Amino acid sequence: MSTQAIRDSDKVMFEVYREGHYNRTFRVVYFTELNDHNREQEFNRALAGEHFFDGFLAASTKEQGKEVIAAFLRRLNAGEGLEVDALRAALTEFLA
Numbered sequence: 001m002s003t004q005a006i007r008d009s010d011k012v013m014f015e016v017y018r019e020g021h022y023n024r025t026f027r028v029v030y031f032t033e034l035n036d037h038n039r040e041q042e043f044n045r046a047l048a049g050e051h052f053f054d055g056f057l058a059a060s061t062k063e064q065g066k067e068v069i070a071a072f073l074r075r076l077n078a079g080e081g082l083e084v085d086a087l088r089a090a091l092t093e094f095l096a
Contacts, residue, residue: 011056011096016069016087017049026052026076028069053084056096065094 013031018024027049029042057065068090076082 010059012059012062012065013054013056014069015046015054016052016073017046018052019045020048020050026073028073030066053087055091057091057094058096061094065091068094 012033014028015031016026016028018026027045029046031042034042069087072082072087072090
């Protein structure tokens with residue numbers, strides 16, 4: 001194991017998914033930031049949806065990574081036919 005390895009506490013687990021409902025909106029959930037009040041509901045929403053992409057954001061750059069994800073979701077929800085590889089490429093420097 002590398003000495004540069006990132007500890008679990010230094011990363012934010014997330015999933016981008018498409019809702020399974022009639023509107024089929026793309027959403028993101030940041031699992032490691034959920035609290036007891038919304039954990040079960042958010043897990044269930046993500047599980048009921050269609051998986052698109054998941055990973056871990058490095059805690060040190062998580063806000064920039066979240067901005068990239070938010071912009072990507074706006075484009076997807078506006079109807080752009082973006083691929084998973086485009087999101088992965090856009091997040092490269094922010095992934096743990």
